[in-house]
Amino acid sequence: MMIDIEPNFIKMWNYxxxxxxxxxxxxxxxxxxxxxxxMTSDGSLTRHNAILNSENITLEIINEFYSIGQETLIAVNQTYTKRSIWLVSNKDKKIFAQSYWQIIPQEKSFLNLNKPIGKALIQTEINMHRNLFSIYFGYCNDIEKQFNHNGPLWGRSYKITPGCLSPIFIHEVFSPSLIKTIQ
Incomplete structure (x- = not known):
């Protein structure tokens, strides 16, 4: 399955x-x-969800890593790795996430990419900075089907700069069931 947030998420509200x-x-x-x-948390969303809901979060990779030429992230004509995943708890998809980062072979071996990015960075004990770009609200048929809930859906986009590693750009969309558990 191929889900791409940028062209397929219809934003009704974007801050x-x-x-x-x-x-x-x-x-x-x-x-x-x-x-x-x-939406504004600087911590590991996986860890927060595990603490708040006493649930273990697992990673389900939708698309393996592949290179793309992307002009909208950092610079023109750079090669990036793109990964699309579900964060799952008790067989319930909680979060759809899509991440992009520059391909640097040394960094791939440094991070355990079979884990959520936040969890992998915490385990490496790297200091990091997060810069939140936007919070949005809208619809995406492909994601709604996978969540087994109709929208609207909440999402956010941000950049993590982990110490000496290349920046990582992340889009996250939250399931309505996750939003209900925190309200």
Whole structure:
């Protein structure tokens, strides 16, 4: 199955997060507190979900790694790796995530990519910085079918810069069942 967030997710609402305190103040007014916490969290979403819901999260890879030429991420004519996954708990798909990063062979061997990225980075004990780009709300038929729920769906896009490694760009879409458990 091939799911691509960029062309297939129809955004009904999209909030561009700027790197200033006023952006987060605006979000406090726009989102309920628990949803705000989920969308703006700097921690490992996998770990947070495991703690909040006492559930073990597993990774289901949809598409293995492959190279793409991408002009919209960092620079023109760079080669990137793209991965699409489901984060699953008790056979229930909780999160769809798509990640992109520059292909550097040394880094592939450094990270255990059979795990969620956040979990892999935590285990390597690398300091990292996350820059949230946007929070959105909308529809995507392919993802809704896999969640066994009709939309609307919440999602976010951000960049992680893990210490000395290349930046990783991530899009995440949350299942309605996950959103219900936090509200």
């Amino acid at each position: 561009q997060v700027e790197n200033n305190p006023h952006s987060y103040i605006d979000l406090n007014l726009l989102l309920p507190p628990k949803l705000h916490m989920l």
